[in-house]
Amino acid sequence: MPEPTMLALTGDPLYTFATSRQYRVDPYPFLAGLRRTSPVHRSTAGFCLLTRYEDVARALRDPALGTASVTDSPQDGAVAGIAEAIRRGVTRPVSALDPPEHGRVRRALAGAFPRDLFETLREPVERRVDELLDGLPAGEVVDAVSALALPLPLAVVCDLLGVPDRDREALASWGSALAANGDPGFLLAEEHRGAALRAERDLGAYFGRLLVRRRHRPDGGPLAALIAAGDGTDRLAFHELMANSAFLFVNGYHNTVNLISLGLLALLRNPDQYARLGAEPDLAPAAVEELLRFDSPIQSIARVARERYEVGGAVLPPGTQVMAMVGAAHRDPEAFEEPDRLDLGRRSSRRALSFGGGVHYCLGAAVARMEVEVLLRETARRFPDLALAGAPEWSSTFTLRGLDLLPVRLGKRRREG
Numbered sequence: 501m502p503e504p505t506m507l508a509l510t511g512d513p514l515y516t517f518a519t520s521r522q523y524r525v526d527p528y529p530f531l532a533g534l535r536r537t538s539p540v541h542r543s544t545a546g547f548c549l550l551t552r553y554e555d556v557a558r559a560l561r562d563p564a565l566g567t568a569s570v571t572d573s574p575q576d577g578a579v580a581g582i583a584e585a586i587r588r589g590v591t592r593p594v595s596a597l598d599p600p601e602h603g604r605v606r607r608a609l610a611g612a613f614p615r616d617l618f619e620t621l622r623e624p625v626e627r628r629v630d631e632l633l634d635g636l637p638a639g640e641v642v643d644a645v646s647a648l649a650l651p652l653p654l655a656v657v658c659d660l661l662g663v664p665d666r667d668r669e670a671l672a673s674w675g676s677a678l679a680a681n682g683d684p685g686f687l688l689a690e691e692h693r694g695a696a697l698r699a700e701r702d703l704g705a706y707f708g709r710l711l712v713r714r715r716h717r718p719d720g721g722p723l724a725a726l727i728a729a730g731d732g733t734d735r736l737a738f739h740e741l742m743a744n745s746a747f748l749f750v751n752g753y754h755n756t757v758n759l760i761s762l763g764l765l766a767l768l769r770n771p772d773q774y775a776r777l778g779a780e781p782d783l784a785p786a787a788v789e790e791l792l793r794f795d796s797p798i799q800s801i802a803r804v805a806r807e808r809y810e811v812g813g814a815v816l817p818p819g820t821q822v823m824a825m826v827g828a829a830h831r832d833p834e835a836f837e838e839p840d841r842l843d844l845g846r847r848s849s850r851r852a853l854s855f856g857g858g859v860h861y862c863l864g865a866a867v868a869r870m871e872v873e874v875l876l877r878e879t880a881r882r883f884p885d886l887a888l889a890g891a892p893e894w895s896s897t898f899t900l901r902g903l904d905l906l907p908v909r910l911g912k913r914r915r916e917g
Contacts, residue, residue, distance in 0.1 A: 515543075515544075515545060515687070517530045518683075518687055518898045519687065521894075523898075524894040524895075524896060525894055527799065527827060527901075528827070528828075528831050528840065531551060531825060531827060531828035531831065532828075532831060534549065534551050534825075534828065535551035535552060535828050535831075535832060539551050539552045539555065539812055540555070540811055540812040540813070540814045542814075543823075545684065546821055547684065547821045547822070547823045548814075548816055548820055548821065548822050548823070549822075549823045549825055550811065550812075550822060550823070550824050550825060550829075551825045551828035551829065551832075552812070552828075552829065552832055552834065552835075553829040553830070553832040553834065553835035553836075553850065553853075554834075554835070555811050555812055555824075555829075556824045556825060556826060556828070556829035556853060557829065557850075557853055557857065558811070559803055559811070559822060559824045560801060560803075560824055560853060560856050560857030560858055560860070561857045561858035562809075562858070563599070563806075563858070563859075564805065564806055564807050564809050565803035565804065565805055565806065565809060565822060566598040566803065566804055566806045567595065567596050567597065567598060567802070567803060567804065567860065592743065593743045593744050593746075593747035594606055594609060594744055594747065594863075595747065595751075595860060598806070599859065602859060602860075603859070604734050605736065605740065605744065606859070606863075607734050608726065608734050608735070608736050609726065609744060609748075609863060610863065611725065611726075611734075612722045612723070612725040612726035613660075613722050613863060613864070615866075617722065618864075618866055618867050618870075621656065621867060621870065622870060622874070624656075624659070625652070625656060625870065625871055625874050626874055628651075628652055628655055628656070629652060629874050629875050629878050630878070632648070632651055632652060632875075633878055633879065633882050633883075636648075636883075636910055637910065638883075638910050638911070638912055638913040639909075639910060639911065639912060640909070640910055641889045641890075641907055641908065641909050641910075642907075642908060642910060643905055643906060643907060643908075644761060644764050644906040644907075644908045645757070645761050645903055645904065645905060645906050648760065648764070648875065648879065649757045649758075649760035649761040649764070649903075649906075650672070650753075650757050652756075652760075652871055652875055653752070653753040653754075653756035653757055653760070653868070653871055654668060654672055654753045654757070655668075656752070656753070656867070656871060657748070657749055657752035657753045658671070658749075658753075660721070660722055660752070661710075661721070661722065661723055661745065661748065661749060661752075662710065662714065662719055662721045662722075662723055662724075663710070663749075667706070670702075670706075671703065671706065671749065672753075673699075674699035674700075674702050674703045674706075675699075675703070675749065675750040675753065675754055676754070677695045677696055677698070677699035678696050678699050678700060678703070678750055679750060679754045679897070679900055680692060680695075680696070680895070680896070680897060681693060681695065681696035682897060682899045682900050683897055683898040683899050684802075684823075684898070684899070687898055700746075703746045703749070703750075704742055704743075704746055707741075707742050707745040707746050707749070708738075708742050710723065710745070711723065711727065711738065711741050711742065711745065714727060715727050723745065726741060726744075726745075727741065748863075748864075751862070751864070752864055752867075754900070755797045755798060755854075755868070755900065756797075756868045756871055756872065757902065758797035758895075758900065758901060758902030758903070759788075759791065759792065759797045759854075759868065759872050760871075760872055760875060760876070761902055761903040761906055762791070762795040762796075762797055762901065762902065762903065763787075763788070763791035763795075763872060763876055764876070764879070764906060764908070765795075765888075765892055765903065765906060766791055766794050766795050766842055767791075767842075767876070767880070768886065768887060768888050768908065769888070770842045771887075773787075773842050773843070773844050774880055774886070775880075775884065776844055776845075777844060777876065777877065777880040778880035778881050778884050781877050781880075781881060783844055783845065784873040784874075784876065784877035785869070785873055786844060786845065786846070787844040787873070787876065787877075788869050788872045788873045788876070789846075789851065789852055789869075790842065790843060790844050790846050791842075791872070791876075792830075792852035792854045793830040793836065793839075793846075793852045794830070794842050795827075795901070796826050796827050796830055796852065796853075796854045796901065797854060797900060797901055797902055798826055798854045798855075798899070798900060798901070799825065799826055799827040799898065799899060799900070799901045800823045800824065800825050800826060800827070800898065800899045801823075801824045801826060801853075801856060802821065802822070802823060802824075802899075803821075803822040803824060804819065804820065804821055804822065805817065805818050805819060805820040805822065806818065809822075824853075826853045826854055827901065829853055830852060830853070835848075835850050836848060836850065855868075881914065882913055882914050883910050883911055883912075883913060883914070884911070884914055885909075885910075885911025885912055886908055886909070886910060886911055887908065887909050887911065888906075888907070888908060888909075889907040889908050889909040890907035891907075892905060892906045892907075893905035893906075
């Protein structure tokens with residue numbers, strides 16, 4: 501498929517291609533053309549798009565670009581329902597705060613979710629992966645999204661937050677409605693807005709009730725710790741607890757689901773790499789990093805210029821809305837050799853940017869990486885003949901990239917020992 505050029509497009513290229521099926525299936529040829537011809541692109545929709553790796557990496561770290569004034573796009577993969585709350589002046593989650601408010605909330609969250617807590621999760625994750633793979637019907641066709649990608653991250657975040665088994669299906673439905681509404685406003689259909697607002701209301705009410713229970717009956721988990729976290733300065737008010745609990749839930753599983761789905765698809769389209777992962781299990785951490793780079797579940801991260809900002813020879817006035825195009829950055833040939841080739845053994849000093857950067861770097865990035873590492877490693881080891889069994893169905897979103905359906909044939913299960 502030839503790369504589109506700016507001269508060949510009618511109207512705004514962002515709108516023209518972001519709303520097309522062609523973009524959903526494969527955005528990278530368009531992003532390559534944009535990066536080559538207009539790397540700092542002023543969209544008629546009012547955004548400035550950055551597509552080069554160095555520009556995007558700098559934008560995610562630079563305190564001159566903030567999040568608190570972004571009103572038409574989610575932050576760091578934050579769900580659109582929370583972004584809608586920002587528009588209405590309701591409490592904002594940590595991802596939508598700038599210093600010093602950001603530091604206060606971040607410290608409270610870090611206290612409730614310390615690194616040593618995350619380090620204890622590997623063994624439970626490995627047990628869950630064993631159970632998940634043991635329950636798959638060898639030789640049959642299954643949807644890898646619902647059978648593989650969703651169950652693990654949903655269970656992990658629900659266990660962390662103390663969500664009972666009986667409530668998880670409803671919460672996942674609300675989370676999907678919110679995440680599906682995570683695009684800039686000019687790309688959103690009105691029905692998606694309505695569904696997201698209803699899901700935001702239901703999810704907020706649920707975590708409000710759960711927080712009340714944990715306040716009166718602490719269970720020793722992170723939510724109880726979060727309620728008690730901090731001194732007089734850092735302690736979070738109840739409405740802040742609600743906003744950040746909902747945020748942690750959705751961001752704690754949804755992007756990981758997409759990473760697993762996209763990673764499996766990339767591996768099955770490159771069977772030599774899938775076989776390599778099965779034969780070299782120690783390659784799994786590097787494989788996750790390469791899969792994040794190759795097809796990122798977070799394609800764009802929104803920022804706003806807090807002051808005059810210079811990038812790529814352009815000067816952006818304060819208040820300029822910036823879209824750091826992570827997906828484009830990951831395919832920048834100035835940053836990665838042969839960027840359109842999947843190579844699980846790739847060695848590069850540059851890391852994937854899917855989890856953001858600077859003070860807004862994702863709190864749960866290490867857990868997400870570990871979940872994907874264990875699941876993909878064990879899937880490749882136990883089901884060496886796994887293969888595509890039909891066309892994938894793509895999610896109709898721009899900011900977050902994922903699959904609604906991924907039919908795979910499991911093949912024979914490898915015998916242990």
